[in-house]
Amino acid sequence: MVMQRLFLGFIVAILVSACGAGPNGKDTVARKKDFTVGKWAYKRLLDIQESMEQEKYAEALEELEEMRENESLRDHEKALMWQLYSFVYLAQEKYDKSIDATLKCLALDALPESTIQNMRFSLGQQYLAREMYEKAIKTLEEWFAQAQKPSPNAHYIIAAAYVQQENYKKALPYATKAVQASKKPNESWIQLLLTVYFELKEYKKASTLLKTLVELNPSNKVYWTRLSAVYSELGDDRKSLAVLELAYDQHLLDKENELVSLAQFYLSQGMPMKGARILEKEMAEGRVNRTAKPMRILADCLLNARENDRALEILGEAAKLSKDGKIYLQKGQLHLQREEWTQARKAITKAIERGNLSSIGSAYLFLGIANYNENRMQESRSAFLHAHKHKDSEQAAERWLELLRM
Numbered sequence: 001m002v003m004q005r006l007f008l009g010f011i012v013a014i015l016v017s018a019c020g021a022g023p024n025g026k027d028t029v030a031r032k033k034d035f036t037v038g039k040w041a042y043k044r045l046l047d048i049q050e051s052m053e054q055e056k057y058a059e060a061l062e063e064l065e066e067m068r069e070n071e072s073l074r075d076h077e078k079a080l081m082w083q084l085y086s087f088v089y090l091a092q093e094k095y096d097k098s099i100d101a102t103l104k105c106l107a108l109d110a111l112p113e114s115t116i117q118n119m120r121f122s123l124g125q126q127y128l129a130r131e132m133y134e135k136a137i138k139t140l141e142e143w144f145a146q147a148q149k150p151s152p153n154a155h156y157i158i159a160a161a162y163v164q165q166e167n168y169k170k171a172l173p174y175a176t177k178a179v180q181a182s183k184k185p186n187e188s189w190i191q192l193l194l195t196v197y198f199e200l201k202e203y204k205k206a207s208t209l210l211k212t213l214v215e216l217n218p219s220n221k222v223y224w225t226r227l228s229a230v231y232s233e234l235g236d237d238r239k240s241l242a243v244l245e246l247a248y249d250q251h252l253l254d255k256e257n258e259l260v261s262l263a264q265f266y267l268s269q270g271m272p273m274k275g276a277r278i279l280e281k282e283m284a285e286g287r288v289n290r291t292a293k294p295m296r297i298l299a300d301c302l303l304n305a306r307e308n309d310r311a312l313e314i315l316g317e318a319a320k321l322s323k324d325g326k327i328y329l330q331k332g333q334l335h336l337q338r339e340e341w342t343q344a345r346k347a348i349t350k351a352i353e354r355g356n357l358s359s360i361g362s363a364y365l366f367l368g369i370a371n372y373n374e375n376r377m378q379e380s381r382s383a384f385l386h387a388h389k390h391k392d393s394e395q396a397a398e399r400w401l402e403l404l405r406m
Contacts, residue, residue: 034076035112041067041077048084052091060088075110082108083119090122095130102126117146121154128161136161152181156189163192168199187216203233221252241265248278259287260294263301272304292322299330308334319347325354329363336366345370361390365397377404 037045044067051060067073067081082105089098102123106116120143127136140158144150155178162171175193182189190209197206210227217223224247231240244262247253253262259282266275279298282288295318302311312334319327332347348367357363368383381404387397 033110034074035110036074037077037080038074040070041073041080045080045084048088052084052088055091057088057092060084064088075108079105079108079110083111083115086119086122086126090126093129095126099123099126099130117143124161125157128157128164131164133161133164137165152178152186152189155181156186156192159192159196163195166199168196171196172200185212185216187213190216203230206230207234218250219252221247224252225258237265237269241269254287256282256288256294260297263294263297267297267301267304272301273307276301276305276307290317290321292318292327295321296327296330299327303334308338319350322354324356325351325363326357328354329357329366332366332370336370339373341370341373345374345376359390359392361387361393361397364390365393365400368397368400372400372404380404 044063048060048063048067051057051063064081064085073081082101085101086098086105089095089101102119105111106119106123109116111119120139124136124140124143127133127139137158140154140161144154144158147154155174159171159174159178162168162174171192175189175196178189179186179193190213194206194209194213197203197209207227207230210223210230213220213223214227224243228240228243228247231237231243244253244265248259248262253259259278263275263279266272266278276298279288279294279301283290283294283298288294295314299311299314299318302308302314312331315327315331315334319331322328328347328351332344332351335341335344335347345367348363348370351357352360352363352367364383364387368380368387371377371380371383381401384397384400384404387393388401
């Protein structure tokens with residue numbers, strides 16, 4: 001019932017100041033147009049107002065229909081009648097009917113200019129509610145052209161209409177004015193301006209707005225994550241990570257993908273041990289499952305932190321959970337580096353069996369090296385021959401095969 005709240009509040013003012021007369025029908029102020037209201041019409045208008053205040057909309061419409069049948073109504077009285085028709089329909093959110101009534105009211109051009117302006121602004125809002133954005137914008141722009149001091153709310157409304165049309169450049173000055181002119185920060189208005197900044201790729205300005213939103217509502221996780229994303233877009237990974245750290249410390253990051261992404265961020269920024277600690281803590285508390293992907297990332301963190309023993313243990317667990325052989329191959333390579341030939345051979349064999357490797361030739365090359373160092377020459381030669389069939393491992397396999405021929 002948004003429109004009802006917007007318009008019912010000034011019905012009394014319309015009847016008193018816009019009519020310019022009391023029940024006796026005499027003008028109180030000399031005007032160019034006749035804004036007098038007869039006793040009968042005045043009584044009906046007050047009755048309709050009372051019905052609306054009591055939310056008796058059916059009664060209000062019956063009274064309006066009775067008034068409409070009176071062929072002796074002056075244009076001013078008709079305009080007031082159509083205005084109240086509009087308000088009744090607005091209160092019921094029947095926008096098609098309210099728009100029609102508003103247009104009929106405006107067509108009579110029989111209200112004071114200030115009231116016509118109010119009705120024009122109302123019409124723009126009605127078009128917006130009906131998602132008739134082009135008409136809403138045209139009407140609101142006409143209103144702005146004559147408005148003396150448009151309110152911040154008026155700027156917000158037309159900015160919202162332009163955003164719905166995806167015309168962000170046109171929305172920008174209105175959305176900016178709405179935020180700057182408001183005495184108290186309005187979260188929804190700031191969000192609208194933020195949308196405009198994002199669409200126009202004004203990331204520096206967006207970061208300033210997001211800091212304001214974080215201050216207004218520090219428990220809103222979206223603001224923190226978007227601020228981090230903006231800093232990343234600006235190339236400031238240090239600030240991007242710092243924002244996520246603050247969000248994590250406030251227990252705002254509670255989804256598995258958020259926690260795993262934070263660990264990956266630490267890893268990419270050269271802080272693998274922090275990433276490992278977060279994953280181990282969140283796995284222990286059940287917010288991150290011990291599935292293949294987070295386990296592999298944990299292993300990567302441990303490897304980069306040179307915690308190879310722990311990394312091998314995690315890789316072993318992750319490999320069993322994985323559907324392909326990639327983690328087994330990673331485990332086998334680590335065993336090769338540690339000159340643990342038997343463990344390397346077993347892990348690489350598993351990797352080849354599981355399949356879906358990015359380079360099967362490299363896997364056979366590693367298998368050949370493990371077999372060679374175990375003095376399993378026949379198996380080693382067979383593995384190198386397989387590796388020789390693939391371009392990325394052909395030359396290295398050739399050198400090993402020459403060594404075996406000696």
